Amino acid sequence: MISREDVANLAKLARIDMSDDELDHLASELSVILDAVARVQEVANSDVPPTSHPIPMTNVFRIDENRPSLSPEDALSGAPASEGQRFKVPQILGEE
Amino acid sequence: MIVNKSAIEMSQLLKDGEISSVDLTKAHLERIDEVDGQVKAFLYVDREGALAQAQLVDTKRKSGEKLSPLAGVPLALKDVMTQRGIPTTCGSKMLEGWRPPYDSTVVTRLRSSDVVILGKTNCDEFAMGSSTENSAYFPTRNPWDLNRIPGGSGGGSSASLAAYEAPLAIGTDTGGSIRQPAAVTGTVGVKPTYGGVSRYGLVAFSSSLDQAGPCARTVLDAAYLHEAIAGYDPLDSTSINAPVPPIVAAAKDGNVKGMKIGVIKELQGDGYQPGVLKLFNQSLEELANLGAEIVEVSCKYFDYALAAYYLIAPSECSSNLARFDAMRYGLRIGEGSAESVMNSTRAAGFGKEVKRRIILGTYALSSGYYDAYYGSAQKVRTLISQDFKAAFEKADVLVSPTAPTTAFKIGEKSNDPIAMYLNDIATIPTNLAGVCGMSLPSGLAEEDGLPAGFQIMAGAMKDDRLYKVGAALENALVKKWGGGILEQAPRLGIK
Amino acid sequence: MGFTYETLLTKYEPVLGLEVHVELGTKSKMFCGCSTVFGAEPNTQTCPVCLGLPGSLPVVNEKAIEYTIAIGLALNCTIAPYSRFARKNYFYPDMPKNFQTSQYDEPICSNGFLDISIETDAGTKDFRIEIERVHMEEDTGKSLHMGGATGRIHGADYSLLDYNRAGIPLVEIVTKPIVGTGKYAPEVARAYVAELRDILRALGVSDVKMEQGSLRCDANVSLRPIGESKFGTRSETKNVNSLRSVERAVRSEMLRHGSLLDEGRRVIQETRHFHENTGETTAGRSKEQAEDYRYFPEPDLAPVTPSKDFIEKIRSSLPEKPSTRRKRLQENWQVPDKEMAAMINADVLDLVAATVELGADPTRARGWWLGEIARLANEREVSAGELPITPKDVSEIVQLIDSGELTDKLARQVVEGVINGEGRPKEIIANRGIKVVSDDSALLSAIEKAIAAQPDIAEKVRGGHIPAAGALIGAVMKETKGQADAAKVRELLLRHLGQG
């Protein structure tokens, strides 16, 4: 079971505003889905190694050399706002 | 009508000077004008770009330059692939109006093959869905029955083929998004081996599962497109640095004599529409008649594939989609601090299914739940790979119906996520293990007269086997039907 | 303020944890080909990858892996035969993907140590700082906070982001809890960062410029009551950007914690910001509720599995350890411990070594860097290394003294000129018209003038009381504006007074 408070916390972590209705709705939906997917635990024994990459590969590197960057115009082309060749964003809260 | 021909037939006409690429492109643009109001396969049609590209190919051809087999042939691109300067929305309001400043590697390869890109096709938002109903713009309709879904997430690409708006299309397949739409629209779709086609420029949904691949109306057309886009890309760390298997040659060969074909016990029976199963069994008989040996194999952990998928894909997507935060590109909604703008933008910009998966993935990765959910799902992934490995020791390819049912009605499952997720039950194991899979038409189900798909799976970098078996089955069935399956489809737009 | 550092130490023991972030000096970024050069125009060194544009993918810079392994080896770490990148998920506008590609439970290097020594009341004392891990990650962009009064984040109306720095390879070096340093905790912290910096510089993996942010230190400080085993609540002072500040920040946090605890209040687990001007820290982000970073293995990157050969090749190319080098230099130069420590403390060892390398006598080179130059650096509140004077300048000046073209006093004027940015030594000598007065007749007339002014002293010298000559020599030097060679003046004076 996943509660409405749980969903509210997750929504906060995921940075998505949600109405009370949405929270209630998702809480019940996610409970059903989680119930269904929890069965992975039935066979996930400790002797089974996890797979993070479907095709095993190691040491995929590139040589340390420069490649052309985007022009600043291209870099900023999608910006909702910009100023002085920088991305302009609302005030940042948090640090300090 | 020129648009009804296969890509390779078009290519031959171009080579022979029977038609110019500009005229071929115009014919497709006209076809789009004629039927896309009903089908709604395209989110964006790049008329000028397509015609300019076609003109360029014609000029090259006139100057006697040696061109690739698909030079001058039009193609529809799923809207999750970046193309420089062309709107790329991923079917989401979040990216409405975004024009990427760079080309995906697939687009770069298409350009170097002189393929003409007609435009961007509709899909479920960020490729999450099995019906294209989750597009933030509009649902795409199945050309066989406009009240039905064209599959998803790449419904726009498969519908554009079935409606003769394009002979070729690019799809992406995370859990079946190329193959299931192919199955329900009577077209061919291939999910290549993971790492076989570059993901650079494919807007990520689930990085360890996503794979771009070819969509076409025939196995041979798919093979040509597959060869054009496949191969090592230094910009994608998961790209396989090895020669591309001889795909076109395999499709031309189409000989299954002596091949072992493994029928997966777990991918049939309950939940599969009887007409779909019947067509599947008839296809098996055709293959047996062609000299293949049919064996039964068991992949007992496949029963857990859906559950593992619905943990891994949402987890990865919760991280991949974090970048859509209103700071650097895309939608920006609301006032106040950066954090509150992020919150309101993501609330407004993402649709229901995307939010559901982000929240589910955030949960599966959170501390205290990681081991039980994401960690366990990764272990299931190992078990499924082991199942495949064992099965491929008994058979050269594995087969199943592509999807359990034919196309359902628009709206029928949109309020039941679990029912919707079940559409991908047979296609998901392939993605989890990174192996390759193809869907091709197996016929029309007797219950509803709608197309069903036959799925072929092969081991990593054994993509050529898909084409060998696919071509063999296609030849036999087309002979039986007296033509391609789409010839039985309603003649959209033809008065 | 009844609570002093000494009282604190009677009740509590400090526990330190130091996290150092180093920007590697690779040509290109960690995961893309963009340049890493410092100071470029905003957003000119960005691409789809380091801007986190939809569809872009990372590819690991091999040099960065090599450098990280070199750092691990230099810090006596175990190099993991298998390590992975992980995504650290949190939202922040300076981080384009809203996850940092970092390493979590599988770092490239772990379990190392670094030996340092500090000067104590009881002489030189050695400490072994244990290293928990050395891992790879990527740097963030830079934000400029606009509007508001201070240009600080607090009270700003909006921010401007430059992603040139985003994606520059960062190595994070984390110590295990450092205990047993007692009252020397601040000095130990400083010495650790200094030693680490010297190692990184010797390895050539970073330009380690603290003032430009290519080496940044986060200092975790906590106090535990003496005799207890459980650690106290820690604070984390972020991005301290000079050696001196590391020492000051640790001391200031120890005192702050101590007086809080002494008043029966509790220390809040949070980040702190150190202010150079006040020498104190202010509160940052609360860490009371552990942030849930939802780490998971980065699916876009393959694991790193360095072969034994690869590691050994890097090991065999490691440069001499700074501590070994120091020992060697001390022996070559015949310097007492105390002088050696003074050079290290003033951060001029490399400068002295370079000066000696250019031909200067070790004692003379040391004398200049620790003397006049250090004094002028102090006056300007910078380190000697930040002044525009180079080892080449100093070795040249020493040579000019040796050849008699400069006196010590004149040389000081030249040093001052170089530091004022007037040019190289020879230019300053030419422009300021500095020259040693060696013309005997000019000196003689100055000597006669000095004798005439102080006849009683001249008499004493004539009578055999040689030490009295000092006053006359001083007068001559004054008369010649210091441009005379003092030894020569002495010789001429004594001869003139019949003592030659």
Ligand SMILES: [Mg+2]
């Ligand atoms: Mg870090």
Ligand SMILES: [Zn+2]
């Ligand atoms: Zn870049």
